[in-house]
Amino acid sequence: MSHPPPNAPVLYSFPSPEELVSPLADFVLKAQKESIDKKGRFTLAISGGSLPKQLKGLIKLGDAVKWSKWQVFYADERAVPLDHDDSNHRLCMAELFSHVPIPQNNIHAIDTSYLDDLEELSDAYEKELIQEFAQKDSARFPVFDLILLGIGPDGHTCSLFPGHELLAEEDRWVAYIEDSPKPPPKRITLTYPVVNHAMRVAFVATGAGKIDILPAILDEPEKGLPASRVKPVYPGQVYWFVDDAASSKVKYPKTEPKL
Ligand SMILES: O=C(O)[C@H](O)[C@@H](O)[C@H](O)[C@H](O)COP(=O)(O)O
Numbered sequence: 001m002s003h004p005p006p007n008a009p010v011l012y013s014f015p016s017p018e019e020l021v022s023p024l025a026d027f028v029l030k031a032q033k034e035s036i037d038k039k040g041r042f043t044l045a046i047s048g049g050s051l052p053k054q055l056k057g058l059i060k061l062g063d064a065v066k067w068s069k070w071q072v073f074y075a076d077e078r079a080v081p082l083d084h085d086d087s088n089h090r091l092c093m094a095e096l097f098s099h100v101p102i103p104q105n106n107i108h109a110i111d112t113s114y115l116d117d118l119e120e121l122s123d124a125y126e127k128e129l130i131q132e133f134a135q136k137d138s139a140r141f142p143v144f145d146l147i148l149l150g151i152g153p154d155g156h157t158c159s160l161f162p163g164h165e166l167l168a169e170e171d172r173w174v175a176y177i178e179d180s181p182k183p184p185p186k187r188i189t190l191t192y193p194v195v196n197h198a199m200r201v202a203f204v205a206t207g208a209g210k211i212d213i214l215p216a217i218l219d220e221p222e223k224g225l226p227a228s229r230v231k232p233v234y235p236g237q238v239y240w241f242v243d244d245a246a247s248s249k250v251k252y253p254k255t256e257p258k259l
Pocket residue numbers: 047048049050051149150151152153156157158159182183184205206
């Protein structure tokens with residue numbers, strides 16, 4: 001009989017999306033503490049969708065959150081101005097960062113002077129990561145303390161879509177996509193080599209709209225959906241924060257949240 005790997009995904013399911021907010025904030029806080037104790041900083045990548053809103057529990061935690069030690073990157077970003085409705089940066093600012101004392105320089109948005117050239121745009125963002133990670137950690141790939149992701153109903157995560165050639169990227173840290181099946185078509189995204197070197201990846205997925213894709217991701221990883229391919233190298237760990245509406249068809253064992 002084969003045993004699950006020591007860093008098999010941990011699945012937490014909550015009765016409602018609201019009941020997930022406080023445990024998620026506590027989880028982020030714990031990750032923050034471990035990271036700052038070890039390295040004096042907390043590196044985080046975050047995606048869009050409903051995730052920024054679900055992080056609102058952090059706003060209430062006051063001084064416990066050491067915002068000045070956070071370095072925030074975007075797991076993916078749309079190639080639009082920073083004040084555009086489609087911008088993940090705009091969304092994260094509106095839902096979270098404008099409500100907390102985080103230094104503006106610690107939030108790493110895309111350089112919108114390159115919006116017309118996606119290769120330049122992703123190169124510039126990769127350089128931004130290199131400045132943060134290669135100089136301080138001297139590793140081949142950046143090791144984020146935490147990457148917070150959503151999933152689409154097709155199983156995509158970041159801007160890594162099913163069947164897309166970007167799933168095979170082995171080298172680059174940041175890549176671009178011009179033909180995203182979900183609008184807007186032009187985006188940049190972290191690649192698997194980056195996501196799969198993180199210390200922790202936490203997915204947040206709620207609502208009945210995720211009811212069929214969650215079992216496909218968790219119970220049938222051999223299907224190779226983009227979210228199933230998120231498997232950070234040991235000791236990196238994947239966590240799922242979901243609600244019961246999303247997880248009702250999942251067979252994968254749930255863990256009682258003791259956060
Ligand atoms: O790629 C995009 O265009 C979306 O931003 C997407 O990645 C989103 O994060 C997921 O679809 C989850 O969406 P929800 O958080 O709303 O479930």
